[in-house]
Structures are given as structure tokens and as C-alpha cells.
Amino acid sequence: MIRCDGLGLTLSHRPVLNDLSWELAPGSVWGIIGPPASGKSVLAKTLCGLFTPQQGTLHVDGVEMTRLPEPERVTVRRKMGMLFQNNALFDFLRVWENVAFPLARQDPSLSREALAARAGERLRAVGLAGSEEKWPSELSGGMKKRVGIARATICNAPVLIYDEPTAGLDPVTTSKIYDLLTDLRTRHASTVIAISSDIPALRRFVDHILFLHQGQVRYRGPEAGLEACEDPVVYQFVRGLGEGPL
């Protein structure tokens, strides 16, 4: 489904991704973890085509993205839904308009009523029935996350990327959000990539882990194998030790 070979990306004269190779099978669920500023969000945005790597290749569903001109990335991006770290809700649109936004772009023939109905349906699925007419500024952090998830998933894209889906949320809301993500993943059999700093909650959700440090892969494999990884950075990070290379 997605294959990166030797990806390298430099932003503002600083290498952010370094010789990154990774392959995701269709329907797999990956978690990306690593210390702050290790390139996790940049990698997610690169997969969406928001950054163009200077080295390496990136194939999404067989299409090489890195040399693809911006207008031709549209077809690839339509295969992806993304929840951004800051939710990226458009504050000039109401909640239902935010959720319906990708759908309206994908299928311009849909009427406003049809869009509102589909958005309402999706909002009910994420437990936000009755919030359709609210503005994003009227929502709590957890509600914004849910709206972001509703927007990322409304087109039933085959690839879903969640950047910090539970950042800043309490344990109960975190658990509810992961239940919701699990439910969505089961129903649509999507390939899922989730980035999170809440390692225990993330590990319950994913099958595979990619560990990034300074833009380099330090671990790539089954979630269950993470404990056995002998890389000192991974070892320290996973166990939360004060002493070590980090």
C-alpha cells in the first residue's frame, strides 16, 4: 500500500528524515513513536504529499509521489484521511461543514442537504450528535479531536493517518477515542498510521511499531517485539528510564 525507500528530507537546513525505508501492507495498523522532534509528524505529512523529500522514493498504491507535480497528487491524497496534531478544524466553518468539507470536494454533485445528512451521520458515530451547528471554538479539546476524526474518516479513505489523536486528553476520553478508532478500522479495513506520545494506549491499538529518532528508523516491526529491541534509544524510551542516550 505504502512503500518508502531511502527517504531523506531537509527543512530549514536541518535534516528531518534520514534514509528512511518502510513498507506498510494494506490493512495493517502502525504506530509511530519516538522522542519529541524526531520527525514523526513530518513523516506523516510527507506521506500525504505535504512535504517533498529530496532523497528516496515514496510509493502510495503503486504511484511514485515524490516526483509527482502538485495537481497530480490529488488522486493519491484522496486515498488518505488525516487527523492533524492541532486538529486543523477550519474555524470559519461550522462543525458539520468541517466534517462534510472533504466529501463536498470529492463529490461536488452532492447537495447541501445530502452533505449535512452524511456529516450528521458521521458525527453521531463519533458521539457528537447535536453539535452540528456549533463552531469549532465552542468545542472542548476532546470534542475537537472527535470532529477531526469524523472529518478524516468521512470519505472512507483506504489510508488513515492520526497525528496525536489523544494528546492532552484524560484517560477516559483517550480510551473512548481508541475504541472509536478501532471500530472505524474494523468496519472499513483501512490501513492506519497513528502517532502518539501515549505509548501504552497506542500499543493496545496497533499491530506494528515504527520508532524514529532524529529522522532515522531505530525499530520497525511487530508491536510485541518492541520490548526485545536492544537499541539503547528504544530501550530507554520504551521503559521511560532517566539514564541513557536520550
Place this chain on the structure above:
Amino acid sequence: MGVVTTFANFFAAVGAPVLALCAEVGGILTLLFRVLWCLVPPRFDLDETWRNLHKMGVKSVPIIVLTAFFTGGIMVIQAAVFVKKFGATSLVGWGAGYAVFREVGPMLLGLMFSGRVGSNNTAELGTMVVTEQIDGLRALSIDPVRYLLVPRVISMIVMLFLLTILGDVVAILGAALFGTVLADVSLASFWVSFSQNLHVADVVHGLIKAAVFGFIVALTSCHFGITVKGGAVGVGRAVNNAVVAAALGIVLSDYLLTYALP
């Protein structure tokens, strides 16, 4: 060695701001090209354009009316002393109209528009950048220039043009009122002086300037908004830069247009 270092430091001190200025001017010109590219043939979001026309234009009416009314008044207050001294009442209508239409109207309203609408636009776009809303649009395969910037550029040009027409009318009314009260110039005398000495070209001159100023405010505010870096501090810095750049652009283009236009 010391001399070489001194020269190097001098060129570094001069060169860095020059390069930064060139980067900003280059960015504005690139944005201009991208906006024009979306306009020929027109490819932009009509709903977003309508929303911006309302937000930037209709909501600016009170402040523009207030500014214009007192601007017209100020023209007469400044002239009142000499009008009384030389009995030049027959020149008040012409003087106020000429200054308002050709210079003071578009210039002051342009600066006011930049302060109210341009700064708001920069802050809004900058906040959208730092909260990843622009990335969100791009991830949905929506070109931010076409969806967000072109409607704003069109709205600012159209609305500053229309607001200047409104402002001109209000400023003349203000001038006539203040003239009657402060300089003993009757409304009839004001009207005769105004209508017999002014020409359509005077109005057109000011309106062309207004459209150009609208374009300058739009380009600078959009450029500094969309290139924000560094969170809330960056947004503040961008608003400051946008207002300064727009004011400079307005004054410089006013100078050039005054020469170029009839």
C-alpha cells in the same frame, strides 16, 4: 585581518536586511503571479469570495463613514481661517472635493482599510498556518491560494473601491456641513464651487488609486499571513510587517500614480 573582518561584518550587516527585503518582495511577486494565474480564466471559490466581501466590506462601513466624515470636516477646518481672511468662499467646495477625491480620500481610507481589514486578514491567515489549517486544506487537495487568497484579494480590491465611493460622498457631506458651521459658507455656495470646478476625472483618479491600494493591502496582508513562522509571536510579527509594508506600498504607489494619472 582586522580590516577584512570589519568589511565582512559591514557587508553582513547591510546584506542580511537587503536579502531579507528581496525575499519578501520576491514572495509578494510570486504570490501576485499565482493570484493572476488563478484569475485567468477565473478559478476560485465563490462562496468564500461572498463571505469575504461581506466581512471586509459591509463590516467596515461604520469606521469608513466615521473617518470620511471627519476627514471632510478637517479639510474645511484647516481652510476656514484663510477662507474667512481672504473671503474665498467660492473655493471651499472645489478645494474640499479636489483634495478628498484625488488624494486624502483614497489615501486615508486605504490606510484605515489596511489597519482594519489587512491586519485582520494577516492574523487570520497566520493563525490558520500555525494551527495547521492550511496543511489541512492541502491534505484535502485544495490549493490555499485559489481557495483562500484569491477571494480575499478580489474582495479587498472591490470593497476598497466601493468604500472609497461611499467615503468620498460622506467626506463631501462632512465638508459641506463643517463649511456651513465654521466658515460661514452656505450649502448653495459650496455646491456651486464643487459642481462647477470638479470633473469626473478627479473622481476617477481617486478611484483608480483606491483599487491599486486595495490590491497592495491584499497582496501584502496575504503574503505575510501565509508565510508566518513561529506560532503566536510569529503571527504578531507578521501583522506588524503587513501593516508597515501596506502603508509603504500605499504611499509609494500614490506618489507614482499621482504622476502617471491625469
